[in-house]
Amino acid sequence: MAKIQKDLFSKKDVEYAALSKCLAHPARLMILDILSKHKDRTCKELVFDIPLSQSTVSKHLNDLLAIGLICRKVSGAQSLYTLEWNKLTRFFELTNRLSKGMMPHRPKRNCC
Amino acid sequence: MAKIQKDLFSKKDVEYAALSKCLAHPARLMILDILSKHKDRTCKELVFDIPLSQSTVSKHLNDLLAIGLICRKVSGAQSLYTLEWNKLTRFFELTNRLSKGMMPHRPKRNCC
DNA sequence: TTTATTCATTGTATGTTTACGATAAGTGTT
């Protein structure tokens, strides 16, 4: 019983949780950051910047691909990765909505 | 070798990844949402709203406690949980900063 | 056609997460 029981929760929460999980690793944050500052990057270039093995970086790229945060284009012997801006924007918008849904209730003082 | 190699990445990325991981489960999102709309909640009340067992909800509460997103006050036989607004605000601010650091480079058209 | 380059995938080891039932530990009640 390790799998999250998705059917028990709202679609919105499940989607946001899945996106959050993708941002829950420093290497994946680095990849997104690098891709946001360059039109595209090859796997090799990313491996050069990220202090992990080629196969591990490739795995992280797969995770980001799977949820649609990045895109792959094969070009000869190499793979070109680009950022999926629409998906990233969606995450930021969802966070904003979440923030706006919670923060209005914020009290003047905290408890702890 | 399953542990994230924290020393290989920036403090900022490690902190943001840890916070993201806490938001990466629908049950924990529910807890934060409920606590944002009520001054405090007992464990029992949260268990009533969340479709998981008492011990599992308690575990999620511990995770949120550990990173400082919520606070516990013992009151007689029960535990009162409250939201740590400062910590939640910090997450939203970090996301905003991340967004601002990435989005300026957004091109007019996407690749895929 | 060999050889090198690039990258995904496979195999493997280990640690973590999710989940529940059962139990323990505390408080309040009778």
Place this chain on the structure above:
DNA sequence: AACACTTATCGTAAACATACAATGAATAAA
């Protein structure tokens, strides 16, 4: 003191995540 109530923790099990070396597959270069 005995009982019920609330909650944390322990024990357990299965799935998932992290990481690397090795291998495979495809392209480019010699």
